[in-house]
Amino acid sequence: MNRLESAIKIDGLRKVFTRKGEEIVAIKGIDLDIKEGDFVSVVGPSGCGKSTFLHIVGGFIDKTSGKVLVKGNEVDKPAPDRGMMFQESTLFPWRKVFGNVAWGLEMQNLPKKEIHERVEHLLKLVGLWEFKxxxxxxxxxxxxxxxxxxxxxxxxxxxxxxxxPFGALDSQTREIMQVELLRIWSEAKKSVLFVTHDIEEAVYLSDYVVVLTKRPSTVKEIIKVELPRPRDLSIRKSYEFIDYRNYIWDLLHGEENVKGFSRSVSNAN
Structure with a gap:
């Protein structure tokens, strides 16, 4: 994996909805460059278009203008190069755990032995092999x-x-899932774009936190989170963590500058 390569590159992204003949600008302009292996979270005021932005990157919603590239390929529809995870689980209720994970592999007509090996590996990765x-x-x-x-x-x-993805969980389970996600991310070595309304979740998980403005949204600031990895939940008690949390909170609530604290970068490089 070349850390200097772009996993996701977004230039001049704009989205306009038309409702009852009236144009509504949801996204005014977003530029973002996410490098290979980075964990990037997006936060912003309620209704600013965070989910719309993510669904455009996923290919589920058409953009109005601009470019969205994943590994150099322009996004125009959903594709296997982008794995999408939602707030609610998307499991087939009639399939057992093994069958749910195997489903996509079966659609590719892979050999049964390969499917079994890959599903076993993934269920062990997420700690659920015994629940297959x-x-x-x-x-x-x-x-x-x-x-x-x-x-x-x-x-x-x-x-x-x-x-x-953890928005519907209780607070204790949510914290456990955050720890699990970091463990899985470090092993799977994937680039992640993570939308959340929870500032502490964003700081805890991320290499960078992208703060969007209110609608029509654009990037207000990108904060590089320089907390050591691996991280456990105790880091939330540190002064550094609290500084990040407070700085982003102030950005979201209209405070443009926080004296004595400068963590932002102009681009996620």
Missing amino acids: DHLPSELSGGMKQRVSLAKVLAFNPEVLLMDE
Whole structure:
């Protein structure tokens, strides 16, 4: 993996919706360069278009103008190079855990032995191999999301796009899933674009935090998070973590400058 290569490159992204003959500018202009292996979170005011932005990168929503490139290829529709994970698990309720993760591999008509080996590897990666014969209805919310992640990883995407994947979980389970995600990310070595409304989640997980303005959105600031890795939950108690959290909170609430704190970068390089 070449750390200097762009996993996702966005230039002049703009999105305009037309409703009842009226144009509504959702995204005014976003420029972003996410390098190979980076974990980048996007935060912004409610209704600023975070999810719209992510769905454009995923190819689920058409852009109005600008360029969105994944590994140098322009995005114009959903494709296996982008693995999308949503707030709600997208598991087939009639399929057991093994069958859910195997589904995408079966659609590719891979040999049964290869499917079994890959599914076993992924379920062990997310810590759920012993639950391979369970139905989704027999799993907790956090376990369902881990299976959903394994299902996405089965396609071996170039990048992971995650739209508030832990938003429906209780706070304790959410923290556990954040720790698990960092472990899986470090092993799977994927580039991640992660949308969240939770500032602490963004700081804890990320190499960079992208702060969007209110609608019509653009990039207000990109903060490089220089906390050491690997990270455990105790880092949330550190003064450095609290500084990051407070700085981003102030950005989101209209405070343009915070004295004595300068962590921002103009580009995610």
